Amino acid sequence: MSNADMQTGIREEAARLLAEGRVDAVVGFEEGSLPMRAAPCFVSDPDGADRLVWNAFCSNNLSRYLRGSDRRLGVVAKGCDTRSIVELIKERQVARDSVVVIGVPCRGMADPRLLSDKAGPGRITSVEEAGDDLVISANGGTITVRLDEVLHRSCAVCVRRNPVLSDVLVGEGVPERPGDSFGDVAELSSRDAGDRWEHFSDEMSRCIRCYACRSACPMCYCTRCFVDDTGPRWVGRGTGVGDVLSFHLMRVMHLAGRCVECGACERACPMDIDLAALNRKSCADVERLFGYRAGLSPDAPAPLSAFDPGDPQDFMLEPGQG
Amino acid sequence: MNAIPGRQVPRLLDALLGGHVVFAPVRHGRIVAFEPIASGSDAVLGCSNSTVSPRHVLLPRMETLLTSCSGDAYARECTCPDSPVVLFGSRPCDARALTLLDRILSGGANRDVYYQRRRDLLTIVSIGCARPLETCFCTAMGGGPFSTDGSDILLEECEGSFLVHVVTERGRALASKLGVCDAGRRPGGATAAAEEETGHPAAPTGIDPGMLKGSLDASFDDPVWRAISERCIGCGICSYVCPSCHCFDIVDEEAGGSACRKRVWDSCQFASFTEQASGFNPRPTGASRYRQRIMHKFSYCIDDYGMAGCVGCGRCVTECPVNLDIREVLKAFAARGAL
Numbered sequence: 001m002s003n004a005d006m007q008t009g010i011r012e013e014a015a016r017l018l019a020e021g022r023v024d025a026v027v028g029f030e031e032g033s034l035p036m037r038a039a040p041c042f043v044s045d046p047d048g049a050d051r052l053v054w055n056a057f058c059s060n061n062l063s064r065y066l067r068g069s070d071r072r073l074g075v076v077a078k079g080c081d082t083r084s085i086v087e088l089i090k091e092r093q094v095a096r097d098s099v100v101v102i103g104v105p106c107r108g109m110a111d112p113r114l115l116s117d118k119a120g121p122g123r124i125t126s127v128e129e130a131g132d133d134l135v136i137s138a139n140g141g142t143i144t145v146r147l148d149e150v151l152h153r154s155c156a157v158c159v160r161r162n163p164v165l166s167d168v169l170v171g172e173g174v175p176e177r178p179g180d181s182f183g184d185v186a187e188l189s190s191r192d193a194g195d196r197w198e199h200f201s202d203e204m205s206r207c208i209r210c211y212a213c214r215s216a217c218p219m220c221y222c223t224r225c226f227v228d229d230t231g232p233r234w235v236g237r238g239t240g241v242g243d244v245l246s247f248h249l250m251r252v253m254h255l256a257g258r259c260v261e262c263g264a265c266e267r268a269c270p271m272d273i274d275l276a277a278l279n280r281k282s283c284a285d286v287e288r289l290f291g292y293r294a295g296l297s298p299d300a301p302a303p304l305s306a307f308d309p310g311d312p313q314d315f316m317l318e319p320g321q322g
Numbered sequence: 323m324n325a326i327p328g329r330q331v332p333r334l335l336d337a338l339l340g341g342h343v344v345f346a347p348v349r350h351g352r353i354v355a356f357e358p359i360a361s362g363s364d365a366v367l368g369c370s371n372s373t374v375s376p377r378h379v380l381l382p383r384m385e386t387l388l389t390s391c392s393g394d395a396y397a398r399e400c401t402c403p404d405s406p407v408v409l410f411g412s413r414p415c416d417a418r419a420l421t422l423l424d425r426i427l428s429g430g431a432n433r434d435v436y437y438q439r440r441r442d443l444l445t446i447v448s449i450g451c452a453r454p455l456e457t458c459f460c461t462a463m464g465g466g467p468f469s470t471d472g473s474d475i476l477l478e479e480c481e482g483s484f485l486v487h488v489v490t491e492r493g494r495a496l497a498s499k500l501g502v503c504d505a506g507r508r509p510g511g512a513t514a515a516a517e518e519e520t521g522h523p524a525a526p527t528g529i530d531p532g533m534l535k536g537s538l539d540a541s542f543d544d545p546v547w548r549a550i551s552e553r554c555i556g557c558g559i560c561s562y563v564c565p566s567c568h569c570f571d572i573v574d575e576e577a578g579g580s581a582c583r584k585r586v587w588d589s590c591q592f593a594s595f596t597e598q599a600s601g602f603n604p605r606p607t608g609a610s611r612y613r614q615r616i617m618h619k620f621s622y623c624i625d626d627y628g629m630a631g632c633v634g635c636g637r638c639v640t641e642c643p644v645n646l647d648i649r650e651v652l653k654a655f656a657a658r659g660a661l
Contacts, residue, residue: 032645033645033647034456034457034640034645038645040645042549042553064555065553123455206353208383208587209383209558209586210557210558210559210561211558212557212558214557215556215643216557228593228594233575237384237584237586238383238384238575239383239384240384267643268559270373270559271353271373272350272351272352272353
């Protein structure tokens with residue numbers, strides 16, 4: 001089913017939910033103000049459902065908006081978005097019956113930066129979809145690329161393109177990709193410690209502490225983040241590499257077993273920092289140690305919230321080996 | 323010589339490096355940022371607006387104001403270099419933003435000694451924008467792709483060379499050191515013909531600053547702020563990439579066994595920005611914080627400093643992770659009139 005048909009389906013479902021009074025508003029995407037952008041939007045009137053769009057640039061994880069809302073919300077959710085909804089429900093942050101999930105099977109979202117690389121210097125005026133291809137209009141001509149070649153990094157290793165849970169499913173399911181074996185994590189882990197230190201200190205040296213990674217993350221919802229604490233102050237406020245690394249490492253540890261690999265942090269980062277590498281490592285460890293990948297099952301207990309006598313104990317007996 | 327051939331720019335920067343710290347655009351993968359360069363060839367000049375603005379040249383992301391000495395005595399420490407600094411390759415919008423920072427931090431009664439010390443050492447060589455981006459709206463904010471506001475020298479690309487426009491005495495001193503002189507032409511003239519053909523993307527976007535201020539002043543309590551800011555996720559990108567934003571926090575930290583007082587960037591978009599020791603927060607919602615950002619830039623700055631706190635560089639438009647486009651917000655308010 002084409003994205004245009006999906007868009008029609010999303011509009012119909014949103015209008016119906018609003019008209020029937022099942023939700024107060026639907027969180028979806030509208031046309032962005034720039035080429036290759038779709039913008040999160042809230043539609044509260046059935047007639048407004050025509051604003052909703054569905055295309056290769058609907059990359060934001062909209063589950064970010066569900067927590068703490070004083071309205072009953074419907075939400076347009078891709079596979080990864082539903083994974084975070086699953087975790088938010090498990091963590092009692094979202095009540096299952098307070099949200100209507102409009103599930104949308106997803107073929108992966110396109111990374112505007114990769115499209116710009118393909119188009120070369122000059123301005124991209126529009127990108128149209130044609131089957132599995134994207135047609136870029138730039139510099140007075142057009143270039144056709146396959147969607148698969150320009151996916152966001154998180155989409156290229158996605159293990160769940162179809163919604164894990166939904167109240168309304170739009171369109172037909174898409175085939176899942178072959179399993180992800182964390183090859184990128186293995187590659188990085190195989191480098192010696194000096195190399196890795198150099199890689200991460202170099203990446204972190206660009207951090208400006210804007211906290212966009214934290215703000216975009218659906219699972220980063222602490223009422224008070226540890227970096228904002230002043231008594232005691234756990235992490236210095238400046239941009240020294242030690243403080244920056246402390247923030248990012250503690251964030252990763254806090255997301256262990258909870259990160260759904262949606263890539264929202266990495267896409268939001270204005271400084272193009274390799275944030276996914278750290279989160280992916282924690283995801284790989286949690287899968288290896290506990291056989292758990294966040295958000296894939298509404299019923300499986302969260303590994304760091306549940307005790308199982310069979311849980312690995314090596315970390316206590318042989319620190320550093322776990 | 324009143325024009326510098328493009329291929330000679332690295333050599334010219336090398337000559338400057340003899341007696342100056344030179345900040346120029348440097349590329350790290352997809353990011354372009356202003357950094358002190360070690361060699362003239364490190365500078366990338368063909369790029370459009372840098373990812374983050376060069377305001378850290380005058381307001382570093384982190385600077386130590388004081389460190390403790392023995393006992394109760396404090397020593398002042400300013401980490402800025404003693405040698406003269408050249409900011410090379412800034413765009414006219416960025417240079418114009420520094421004129422706002424000057425009004426706030428270097429004019430009037432509240433002169434900031436740390437800022438002033440850096441400012442006194444700085445010469446700004448900007449490059450006019452022959453190819454503004456689609457996100458640029460400098461003209462609507464009272465500047466322009468060839469505005470000389472804030473620049474000491476403005477360079478203009480013309481057939482593979484850079485025409486020299488000397489703007490200030492400080493610029494004249496630097497130009498004479500480099501053996502170049504003013505082209506004696508109107509800045510932007512060499513680009514005007516091309517401009518007419520293609521239409522100017524930095525043209526006004528339907529925002530009348532006077533109308534806008536009246537409309538904003540009448541809208542402080544309007545519930546529309548909630549709808550406008552609903553998609554905002556409350557990160558600090560817009561403030562941190564901005565050339566005009568200048569809010570900071572002061573923190574006491576420990577380093578190497580001594581106490582130090584640091585100034586670090588802060589953002590009005592963070593809830594902690596206005597949180598008081600009692601726990602009370604006068605701006606408790608995202609809507610109140612987003613309103614503050616817009617009101618500060620387009621109303622309070624005009625009242626207090628006579629110019630808007632925005633120069634239309636478009637970085638917040640490009641970088642906002644949820645595409646909350648400030649131009650759309652301003653257009654909507656400008657269209658409402660003064661109510």
